[in-house]
Amino acid sequence: MNAMRPTHVTLVDVGPRDGLQNEAQPVPAATKIKLVHRLQAAGLKHIEVTSFVSPKWVPQMADNAEVMAGIARPPGVRHSVLTPNMKGFEGALAAGADEVVIFAAASEAFSQRNINCSIAESIERFRPVAEAARAHGLRVRAAVSCALGCPYQGEVGTDAVVDVAQRLLDIGAHHIGIADTIGVGTAGRVSAVMEATLKHVPLAELSGHFHDTYGQALTNIHACLQLGIHTFDASVAGLGGCPYAKGATGNVATEDVVYLLHGLGIHTGIDLDALVDAGAFISGALGRKPVSRVANALLAKRTTH
Amino acid sequence: MNAMRPTHVTLVDVGPRDGLQNEAQPVPAATKIKLVHRLQAAGLKHIEVTSFVSPKWVPQMADNAEVMAGIARPPGVRHSVLTPNMKGFEGALAAGADEVVIFAAASEAFSQRNINCSIAESIERFRPVAEAARAHGLRVRAAVSCALGCPYQGEVGTDAVVDVAQRLLDIGAHHIGIADTIGVGTAGRVSAVMEATLKHVPLAELSGHFHDTYGQALTNIHACLQLGIHTFDASVAGLGGCPYAKGATGNVATEDVVYLLHGLGIHTGIDLDALVDAGAFISGALGRKPVSRVANALLAKRTTH
Numbered sequence: 001m002n003a004m005r006p007t008h009v010t011l012v013d014v015g016p017r018d019g020l021q022n023e024a025q026p027v028p029a030a031t032k033i034k035l036v037h038r039l040q041a042a043g044l045k046h047i048e049v050t051s052f053v054s055p056k057w058v059p060q061m062a063d064n065a066e067v068m069a070g071i072a073r074p075p076g077v078r079h080s081v082l083t084p085n086m087k088g089f090e091g092a093l094a095a096g097a098d099e100v101v102i103f104a105a106a107s108e109a110f111s112q113r114n115i116n117c118s119i120a121e122s123i124e125r126f127r128p129v130a131e132a133a134r135a136h137g138l139r140v141r142a143a144v145s146c147a148l149g150c151p152y153q154g155e156v157g158t159d160a161v162v163d164v165a166q167r168l169l170d171i172g173a174h175h176i177g178i179a180d181t182i183g184v185g186t187a188g189r190v191s192a193v194m195e196a197t198l199k200h201v202p203l204a205e206l207s208g209h210f211h212d213t214y215g216q217a218l219t220n221i222h223a224c225l226q227l228g229i230h231t232f233d234a235s236v237a238g239l240g241g242c243p244y245a246k247g248a249t250g251n252v253a254t255e256d257v258v259y260l261l262h263g264l265g266i267h268t269g270i271d272l273d274a275l276v277d278a279g280a281f282i283s284g285a286l287g288r289k290p291v292s293r294v295a296n297a298l299l300a301k302r303t304t305h
Numbered sequence: 306m307n308a309m310r311p312t313h314v315t316l317v318d319v320g321p322r323d324g325l326q327n328e329a330q331p332v333p334a335a336t337k338i339k340l341v342h343r344l345q346a347a348g349l350k351h352i353e354v355t356s357f358v359s360p361k362w363v364p365q366m367a368d369n370a371e372v373m374a375g376i377a378r379p380p381g382v383r384h385s386v387l388t389p390n391m392k393g394f395e396g397a398l399a400a401g402a403d404e405v406v407i408f409a410a411a412s413e414a415f416s417q418r419n420i421n422c423s424i425a426e427s428i429e430r431f432r433p434v435a436e437a438a439r440a441h442g443l444r445v446r447a448a449v450s451c452a453l454g455c456p457y458q459g460e461v462g463t464d465a466v467v468d469v470a471q472r473l474l475d476i477g478a479h480h481i482g483i484a485d486t487i488g489v490g491t492a493g494r495v496s497a498v499m500e501a502t503l504k505h506v507p508l509a510e511l512s513g514h515f516h517d518t519y520g521q522a523l524t525n526i527h528a529c530l531q532l533g534i535h536t537f538d539a540s541v542a543g544l545g546g547c548p549y550a551k552g553a554t555g556n557v558a559t560e561d562v563v564y565l566l567h568g569l570g571i572h573t574g575i576d577l578d579a580l581v582d583a584g585a586f587i588s589g590a591l592g593r594k595p596v597s598r599v600a601n602a603l604l605a606k607r608t609t610h
Contacts, residue, residue, distance in 0.1 A: 186569060189568065222528070259491070
């Protein structure tokens with residue numbers, strides 16, 4: 001049954017970007033830099049660091065260049081940044097990012113309400129970004145958001161997801177991430193969407209991005225592992241949230257994913273204790289507990305021993 | 306891959322017993338009775354109602370006879386009670402329970418520290434209870450606790466779990482529940498333990514009982530479904546905890562399991578909205594929020610629509 005299960009999984013920690021951009025109070029650049037360093041010390045090899053987007057829209061990421069300039073860049077660690085347009089790409093290029101992240105929704109209703117254009121238009125807008133990135137030797141990571149459900153239209157068809165993934169490949173994406181932005185998906189739907197997408201995207205360039213709003217993220221990852229998928233986004237301490245779903249929790253906690261994977265005998269290259277330290281550090285800076293069952297269970301054990 | 310996945314799953318809500326016995330302040334009998342009624346209204350067909358144990362040891366369950374006398378007993382709903390000894394069995398019989406619950410640890414260290422005797426001795430003590438239950442036509446449900454790990458000895462071998470399960474069958478148990486008492490198990494270990502136990506216990510009489518301490522409960526259930534296992538314990542609103550693991554969360558929330566199962570197209574006979582109501586009722590009575598991601602996400606949605 002588990003013949004396809006991978007022996008090694010790469011986790012992309014999106015906490016510094018997807019997590020911290022949802023904080024009401026912007027986090028100081030020095031804290032973000034320390035967080036990236038702690039993630040690197042824990043063994044993370046791929047980190048989504050920041051977003052090169054207008055500070056008018058996302059003031060939390062206004063320090064993008066400062067953060068990129070401040071982080072150590074050890075060999076073998078890939079640093080990605082979100083780039084919504086050519087201005088963002090120029091910032092990313094100047095900052096020496098390894099990879100740019102672009103995105104499109106699989107839901108027409110979400111695309112219209114979130115960025116005020118059709119899905120097709122949104123993808124066309126990314127074409128020059130992807131072309132410029134390739135011309136400069138940067139990787140292009142593309143996310144398909146609302147792939148398992150939409151806060152406005154509800155269900156999202158598998159065909160719509162596959163169509164958006166193919167269009168993103170067509171404009172030059174190297175990698176496709178399937179994102180359950182509002183965390184509503186369950187394992188059966190996730191398997192179906194991933195199986196369909198795998199007909200268009202190579203296994204090594206397909207990843208899953210799951211929010212834990214309905215507690216399904218780990219189970220969805222478990223379903224993906226059974227298809228051989230071996231790259232997942234996660235966010236240390238479960239940083240993040242979704243502005244479109246009240247009460248929504250953030251991304252699945254990296255700690256919880258690592259615990260699952262190590263329990264399955266799958267290598268990640270990550271030291272769970274050091275990762276828990278990184279999560280405790282940023283949670284402390286934010287004045288709250290980690291949103292990670294594993295982190296809280298292990299932190300509680302530390303205080304009793 | 307999912308050829309064995311069941312089409313219908315029976316959930317046993319253990320919240321009124323396993324959940325509420327961990328409350329520092331005993332919950333009034335009238336509240337417990339209302340909770341059972343709300344669970345029945347939501348479609349639960351199997352409920353662990355209370356424990357016939359000395360009130361000296363578990364004052365939270367001192368109202369066992371009152372609760373059993375106070376609940377409606379619709380046909381088709383099975384009401385179980387925990388019975389640690391013959392005195393407890395007599396109380397259960399007088400109260401008209403359908404099923405008695407007995408238990409043994411798969412960890413020698415846990416058995417010694419928790420009930421001050423060996424595993425073998427603990428099982429022998431249940432022999433008269435099981436015999437009396439069978440003689441009176443009651444079902445005997447047996448739980449193997451610490452089956453995925455022990456707070457004292459750490460790892461627990463598969464052989465130890467299978468051995469305890471077989472001994473419990475030998476003294477007359479109809480049903481075996483494999484319990485991850487401290488919530489440390491991951492999907493690979495769970496599959497291995499369940500596969501080994503299935504060589505001794507029929508599929509229809511094997512269940513899983515998972516705590517969500519490390520966030521793994523749903524993934525463990527997902528792994529069990531792939532073996533065809535179709536009975537699971539869960540606790541509405543995630544009631545409960547584990548006195549042996551500081552910071553431990555309780556049983557997996559019934560709401561979260563129902564969301565997973567319905568998402569997989571598996572029938573439960575449970576109305577999720579009515580179940581969320583039941584969880585909100587008891588959480589309100591306890592003065593806190595449900596420990597269920599699904600319940601909190603759905604309750605947040607209700608307030609915005």
